[in-house]
Amino acid sequence: MNKLRGIDLNLLVVLDALLAERHVSRAAVRLNMSQPAVSHALSRLRHLFNDPLLIRRGGQLLPSAKALEIAPSLSEALRQVRELVEPGGFDPVRERRTFRLAMSDYGSAVVLPGLVKLLRLQAPGIDLAVTQSSREAMLRLVLDGECDLALGVFPDLPERLDAEQLFLEHFVCLSDREAMRGEDRLDMQAYLSRPHVLVALKDEANTEIDRALQAVGHARRVAVTLPHWGNAPRLIYGTDLLLTVASRSLAFYEHDPALVTFEPPYSISPFPFVQVWHERRAADPGHLWLRKAVASVSRPAA
Template sequence: MHDMNTLRGVDLNLLVVLDALLAERHVSRTASRLNMSQPAVSHALGRLRHLFDDPLLIRRDGQLVASARAIEIIPALTEALRQVRAVLGPEGFDPAKERRTFRLAMSDYGSAVILPDLMRMLRDVAPGIDLVMTQSSREAMLRQVLDGDCDLALGVFPVLPEGVETAQLFTESFACLVDRGSLGGRDRLDMDSYLARPHVLVAMKDEPSAEIDAALHAIGRARRLAVILPHWGNAPRLIHGTDLVLTVARKALALYEHDPALAVFEPPFAIPSFPFVQGWHERRRADSAHLWLRNAIARVSMSV
């Protein structure tokens, strides 16, 4: 209640800046988000620090982190802005006029599946929205969301830290890719033939393909990995003219479903399907442009 009373005495525009600063943890990104100049945001931060008699954001290891006082303010700030928006109605948002850069973290699988349709939509209805893509491990992507270094993380996240919200985009399953000529007239591999062959694994350094090998381990089997790659993009190219087997998320193989030189088929053992989600920091929940982008991604995901 004390924080709510304090916030009621602060200029509404300053509250909006504070909300964006605590979400972005970066002066220039806050300026871009609010269509303000960087000096104006820095001046507003100075006024906020004076009003609250607290630094609010502290530089640590090259990044801005919220002070203990700022963390205490967040719930009351969120509620105060929610009440204002409830009275004034939703913020006006025109995607055709929006000028903003969003930072998305995802693997090259996510980029291949989501990005083409998303970019066509953005160029058609929101040409002023730009995207910057990054790729790292699941844990690192979620850390970027929490630190304000990215707006959205898309992928498979079995464990979520506090403060990250998610929405499922689709359910994915696995499929196998082999050179069709190596099948000897068959259309797939049985279990023994599958395990007799060398395999291609796509995995980040600290992120083994747990789903596939855990399913094999559960039935007392194991496969030989002939090559491990950090990126999906080159993996299918290794299959032509070899006896290698690639087992990956099925949507990643859409381009090869009708390739006469390659065969796509279901794995000869059960591998649990998994949800592909987008995740964001809870502080961005009410950001109208951010919400619009999340909804746009959800729409294009329905057709992949």
């Protein structure tokens, strides 16, 4: 008990933020403290625990073995303290915080408009910083504490990452209406005879679409490869190009009389679109609120 009396419990709040952010400046912003104050607190924490806690390596702060050991207990203890002193819990109206999200422009088109609208109405002090990377890079950002959430398609998750399915997506084809010559869909032969647009980052060129084609013994000719979903449908106008793409990305074009959408002439498995976070953030009230907000704006329309 005497040792507990000598501890400034605010130091534990700083430690929790540092372990979550792994960055002194970001922890300072999160805590509404100056960077020198956070650095000074880290120095005191190192003395208190007789451990470096966070070790600078390769331009980032990595937690020591002891820090990893105490992180879950620390987070849970602070959550219980907050419930005692803040009976109302997390208040999005008063919160001042920046969340960092990683997603493709598909995710930005499908999730971001609804999320931003919700934040402006319910949590005007919460800001978003969005980045785009490959699937592997986005997971690494979450693992390293550089991102709060990654939204996308992640078949294999590393340990210590949790995920929630937001919706199940399926593929459709998009064609210029004149290039369809009066047809409302294409059989396999006609599908393969047309040049295709592929949306993929360089290291993700072997997509679900092409793997499904390979499974039935076919391959398509890709005439254009680009990394952005948003521009792909525009390439279809007035050309013989075909685009096979996630259906939600075509919401803006589905009623365009110059275009035709139809089901692919072969089976492509639907894919779960998920949000991914690190387990160390699971009990963070603000993070939990954000995940619920993302899920609410991602629900399929009734």
